Amino acid sequence: MPRSRPWIAYRDLSHALGDIIHLHVLGQHIVVLGSAQAIYDYLEKRSANTSDRVQSPMVELSGASLNIAFMPYGQWWRRHRRSFWQYFHREAAEGYKTTQQSAAHIFLQELCERPSDLREVIRLNFTAVIMKIGYDIAVQSKDDAYLKIAKDALEGPVEGMVPGRFLVDFLPFLRHIPPWFPFAASQRLWVKWQAAGDRLKNTPFKEVKAKLASGETTQSIVANSLERLSKMGMSSPEEEEIVKNVGAMAFEAGTDTVLSTMLSVFSGMSLHPEVLAKAHAELDEVVGPHRLPDFSDKDSLVYVNAVIKEAMRWHLVLPLGVPHATVADDEFRGYFIPAGTMVIPNTWACMHDPEVYEDPDVFRPERFIRNGKLDRTVQDPMAFIFGYGRRICPGRYFAEAAVFITVACALHVFDITVPLGEDGVPIEVKQGHTDGLISYPEDVRCTIKPRSATAEALIRSHATAARQALNG
Numbered sequence: 371m372p373r374s375r376p377w378i379a380y381r382d383l384s385h386a387l388g389d390i391i392h393l394h395v396l397g398q399h400i401v402v403l404g405s406a407q408a409i410y411d412y413l414e415k416r417s418a419n420t421s422d423r424v425q426s427p428m429v430e431l432s433g434a435s436l437n438i439a440f441m442p443y444g445q446w447w448r449r450h451r452r453s454f455w456q457y458f459h460r461e462a463a464e465g466y467k468t469t470q471q472s473a474a475h476i477f478l479q480e481l482c483e484r485p486s487d488l489r490e491v492i493r494l495n496f497t498a499v500i501m502k503i504g505y506d507i508a509v510q511s512k513d514d515a516y517l518k519i520a521k522d523a524l525e526g527p528v529e530g531m532v533p534g535r536f537l538v539d540f541l542p543f544l545r546h547i548p549p550w551f552p553f554a555a556s557q558r559l560w561v562k563w564q565a566a567g568d569r570l571k572n573t574p575f576k577e578v579k580a581k582l583a584s585g586e587t588t589q590s591i592v593a594n595s596l597e598r599l600s601k602m603g604m605s606s607p608e609e610e611e612i613v614k615n616v617g618a619m620a621f622e623a624g625t626d627t628v629l630s631t632m633l634s635v636f637s638g639m640s641l642h643p644e645v646l647a648k649a650h651a652e653l654d655e656v657v658g659p660h661r662l663p664d665f666s667d668k669d670s671l672v673y674v675n676a677v678i679k680e681a682m683r684w685h686l687v688l689p690l691g692v693p694h695a696t697v698a699d700d701e702f703r704g705y706f707i708p709a710g711t712m713v714i715p716n717t718w719a720c721m722h723d724p725e726v727y728e729d730p731d732v733f734r735p736e737r738f739i740r741n742g743k744l745d746r747t748v749q750d751p752m753a754f755i756f757g758y759g760r761r762i763c764p765g766r767y768f769a770e771a772a773v774f775i776t777v778a779c780a781l782h783v784f785d786i787t788v789p790l791g792e793d794g795v796p797i798e799v800k801q802g803h804t805d806g807l808i809s810y811p812e813d814v815r816c817t818i819k820p821r822s823a824t825a826e827a828l829i830r831s832h833a834t835a836a837r838q839a840l841n842g
């Protein structure tokens with residue numbers, strides 16, 4: 371098992387051996403699908419048999435048992451997915467756009483004030499949105515306790531849920547070694563991760579329950595779900611568990627994926643001034659200097675949409691998706707695939723296929739545009755990066771809207787350039803992506819400044835109203 375950037379090693383293996391590779395690692399069958407066709411044929415068309423997940427002890431040990439993404443295919447998963455979907459399907463996601471827009475306006479002001487804190491400002495922005503819609507809890511500053519709870523809870527799933535990273539995946543008895551044992555560093559990590567997962571699941575949930583018990587009016591996914599259960603006389607510890615998990619899942623699956631996407635956009639912009647100049651020109655023409663972009667501008671902002679597609683293609687948030695697994699013995703293109711085989715889609719390889727995208731490592735939004743419109747004949751990264759079949763990301767409409775409004779607003783008002791040292795000389799940025807289930811651009815240092823005095827005034831004039839709208 372390649373430990374670093376496995377998506378590149380798998381791509382190279384696919385070139386040598388074909389687009390279906392079989393690995394057998396300590397008793398676990400693993401199939402890596404290396405082309406768009408193989409992924410479509412197996413994970414989309416044969417989704418009824420390829421929507422399971424291999425159950426690793428790491429799900430529980432990394433504090434991720436609450437997350438639908440790691441649940442086995444079956445009734446428990448289905449009940450969670452149904453419950454989650456009713457709040458995030460296409461029309462439901464429309465209902466969050468006002469909140470997303472307010473959060474984007476606050477984001478601009480935060481970034482204006484702390485431009486060197488890009489990662490933390492983005493995290494604050496998306497945590498605030500999820501806390502608002504999930505629990506009706508206001509997260510307003512970088513010192514908010516919920517920001518730490520969310521950040522701590524993500525460490526386990528991001529670092530622990532990488533197939534093969536921990537030996538316990540293959541030697542399950544290792545989980546029983548007590549954390550105080552010498553050399554039990556992993557075991558100590560697991561205790562920390564599980565406690566962090568429990569805090570994420572229980573702390574905001576208890577706050578909502580207390581509000582409801584005291585008769586306070588509160589509107590959120592968790593509050594509405596609890597009230598509905600109560601009205602229908604269906605409250606039970608099991609139903610409440612699902613509500614808890616749905617709230618926490620929006621967090622766990624939704625914050626760092628969007629964070630990584632945003633970092634990729636900023637990184638692409640700082641390294642490609644010619645791209646930012648074109649985005650600025652389009653925003654000046656469509657939106658003009660006296661307002662901020664909104665969702666009604668989306669179709670007219672062709673170049674900005676292409677920038678987002680290119681950022682998502684260039685840097686894959688989940689380069690190997692989330693591995694699926696087969697439910698029953700199967701046959702695919704003449705190969706026997708036993709039940710319980712882990713099926714890894716090499717989404718990164720599809721997005722970096724030179725036959726489909728010329729010079730795939732180059733950041734070039736123009737590849738998605740023809741005659742001034744988005745070119746529908748070019749393979750759309752959105753059909754890949756959110757996964758496949760019955761497991762396709764149920765937060766995709768919400769995620770797309772969040773990324774669009776935040777990127778459009780940020781590009782409208784900021785200049786984003788390479789980082790400068792204290793002597794004013796540009797610092798060379800290390801281009802690369804981290805390992806882990808979620809991958810991040812490695813070095814996102816850049817210089818962020820308002821484009822003009824008018825842009826700065828625009829940022830400040832919108833922030834107060836946005837704070838009022840978001841947090842009351």
Ligand code: HEM
Nearest residue numbers: 438439620623624627628692755756757758761763765769
């Ligand atoms: C740009 C941002 C995002 C990307 C790239 C992304 C990508 C993915 C991918 C690749 C999967 C696995 C699909 C598969 O198994 O084939 C997934 C699953 C999931 N995502 Fe997202 N996601 C994003 C944002 C979000 C957001 C904002 C939410 C919630 C509000 C969310 C909720 C989920 C959930 C609950 C699952 C588990 C689905 C299941 O296993 O049935 N995601 N996502």
